[in-house]
Amino acid sequence: MPATTDLADRYLSAWNETDPAARAAAMEALFSADVRYTDPLVAVDGRPALDAVIVAVQEQFPGFRFRLAGPVDAHHDQVRFTWELGPDGLEAPVAGSDVAVVDDEGRIRTVLGFLDRVPAQP
Template identity: 75%
Template sequence: MTATTDLADRYLAAWNETDPAARRALVDDLFTADVRYTDPLADVEGRDGLDGLIAAVQAQFPGFVFRLAGPADAHHGQLRFTWHLGPAGTEPPVTGFDVAVTDDDGRIRTVLGFLDRVPSPA
């Protein structure tokens, strides 16, 4: 199944969901059981690992939300998109892009994340 651009919206919705049970339901629906997520700061496997990572990011950046920074591009089971992370309505302090690879059922099995802009340590 070819990845679709609406997958980026669903992906970011999972990262933005702060209710643990609702977030876990999104993770279970969207990702394969053996999903692997890798970025410069994290490397986790499985839905439990990803759900824990999302919770940790939310704890580190309370009140911040992920949003698309432009159109998503999808083909052949692959999806790439740029995102912003920051308080709603402000210039985002964090920007990155992700590449997601789906399985034959359209679930995300791999995410490769890149950070383009991060705040300087205090």
Template identity: 75%
Template sequence: MTATPALADRYLAAWNETDPAARRALVDALFTEDVRYTDPLADVSGREQLSGLIGAVQAQFPGFVFRPAGDADAHHDQVRFTWHLGPDGAEAPVTGFDVAVTDGDGRIATVLGFLDRVPS
């Protein structure tokens, strides 16, 4: 097993990092060079595009933070978790569910994202 529930915490930390250089360092450490991220609104490949996507989401939702919505579940090379995105300490208007698949070194190679609740 290369995926653990703690991987979800590291993943959300990367999505919450607002400093571009620090975020890129987290992305480089956590994701494979050719990572593929797909959700209903985005489909990107590679660390540079993923880091750019994270920055774009932060620009769209300034001041919002990602936080876990329950415990992550992992087996073999995959971890699934639900998250909220919203102002710190307030109800989150966005909720999603992600599945991350790791490579043999424990880095995330694929993310399949789903949006369960989004603002209209």
């Protein structure tokens, strides 16, 4: 398995990438073709569907960026990390944690996401 912090950093970088071509290249290197992503709001299969989720989050939170919010932990083929989503230099209104499961090639094949802090809806 690649270094766990490196994997988490590359994962969050993919979520932060706004250039479609650069994001597609990052996703191809990072995720298996049949990646499954599940969080409390959405469940999708495959890179194109995950890309659509990333674009929707970027549109919902323009100018916000994902960042690690603590240490990265791993065992076997699983990596767990906490993250925050917010504007650079300010407190993040959104926070959560993800567990990523990697395949034999070191690509993420499953992401189980949890939301710990979300902004109140009007």
